[in-house]
Amino acid sequence: MKNFLYLIIALNMLACGGKTDSQETASSNENPDTLRIQPKYVTQPVISDTDDPAIWINKANPSESLIIGTDKGDDGVLGGLYVYNLKGEIDREKSITDLERPNNVDVAYGMPLNGDTIDIAVFTERYTNSIRIFQLPEMKEIDNGGIPVFEDDTLRSPMGVALYPRPSDQKIFAVVGRKEGPTDGTYLYQYELMAENGVVKGELVRKFGIWSGEKEIEAIVADNEAGYVYFSDERKAIAKYYADPAKGNEEIARFGQKNFLEDREGLSIYKKSDTTGYLLVSDQSDNTFHVFKREGNNDFITELPFSTKQSDGNEVVNYNFGEEFPEGIFVAMSDDKTFQIYDWRDIQKAIDKANQK
Template structure:
């Protein structure tokens, strides 16, 4: 069904009264905003996962190369104040796989996945999450979910402000090197907010991390969501309350900000989780959560008007998620149920929600109209 976007309108109205603006000015502002807003569709999930114990935050998708229908969703449960968080593992029916779920992680925030890290001479897929209370990265092999981090990799060493939150993995197409790009709860405003680590075998079959780069501007609220487009070589992150920022992902690249989008009054409050839907021809979508409004905004992956750094909005979608932080998406065909892949998003009711991509994707008419 279709409904009008009214949350922002209500916010404008309440702020107008609070600031004692003239009624006529209030009315004109509200009417102008309503004219700009298009009808936004709302969809319901195909699958809702079983409940976690405390507080869902961020999902990642592992594609089973031998049988995509046996792929997994790995999701963080931040846990309580005593640090009893977890990495929950679900099948595509949303059932918790208890034998793979990792408990007693001290405040895991975000999680991401990389394929083919060389450990003990074997290509190993890994799930990597931040563990905030120990200032570490935790790393587990897939699909077994066995620890391969020797108890954790300490990050942001020497910093007063540490508290890791966001994480995203970059695989260099030329060398196959795998890097973790991590953000934190708070940090400096001197362009070194994100730290990038090369992940490799420590000689004993565990993963070690070597700091190779510091980059990224920060406005001062929080940076949690990070997403990397390895094929194109870009990293995106949500500088909350400001917009989505874009840099090169390679550690030897310049630290110049390439783009800022999703800024202005598009987001109701915080721009949050980011995921990237990828077509083989380089096109696709950058999907960003409008957390307070329960909306997801879709931007052009390839850019617009011949400019690879002009990421135009092509669709906004109401989902059934509540206060969604993290999301992930895949374009890999998953049997007859998800022939174009699926989208999964965290919901603030201790679940993750899975959506058939065909239900959420922008239509060609929408894309053409925005280019």
């Protein structure tokens, strides 16, 4: 009966124009769940709806690094920014649970503040039309209640955010996406983040980003060393631009147009060196991740099945976090109010296996 069901599913996908033999799936004699990459830990659940994670490296004690994840909230229920240890346990003292629809979060290091440098977490708060800035690891608010975004447009509602510390001068920029926007190449706004009198403010430096007009642009990631920013035009492709506003707004490339079941969602970059590595993209409805080369033309490498369900945001960091995660951590949202925490070595094995085929 199980084999027969797999055959019917495959035929239905062919009829609907969905994925076929290019998809990484189980053979008729294998349980598909056993082929999915499994996490080392799953976080304690949030109240409503997980969306996007970030990872903060504690360079003095890597095993005490933090995972930060958003809970969007629900009708009548406020959202939150949850702080976890590397085993997925919630730090209740650091977590913030009175936010108005927080969506995406990112982390940057070395923000000048009060004659020192600090690390920051930046996230979008959709219902206040702002981005929020908190100092890490204390989770101390340093934005005087939030930085307004998209002020000159009626289409505001921020969702995605990615931080870009420019290597030439270490100025930190926030690239912000929204729930909907124009199709004239100004969907994304980029802000320079600056501290004045102990408070971080944002200055608009450019508008860019071509949107297809279908679904939205939420997932954004910056490749600091290479100088690019990528975003998911969810129903169409992954788009690539220069991250430095001084280099202009020309779209460099679009790729990933094929073999996605539905939405292209979360983006993250695993850096093997300053120039090489992988770009991982969530194929949300298929419960898989597409892997592209970080370098060159971002050629497609493989598609890997994960145990996440309807995964939206994800993050990956190549760092030695100790014996459990010596080559880095991959964290992905799952549609059961959790984030799943993966040992990068398990993902690398799957990529290597795919490359041997």
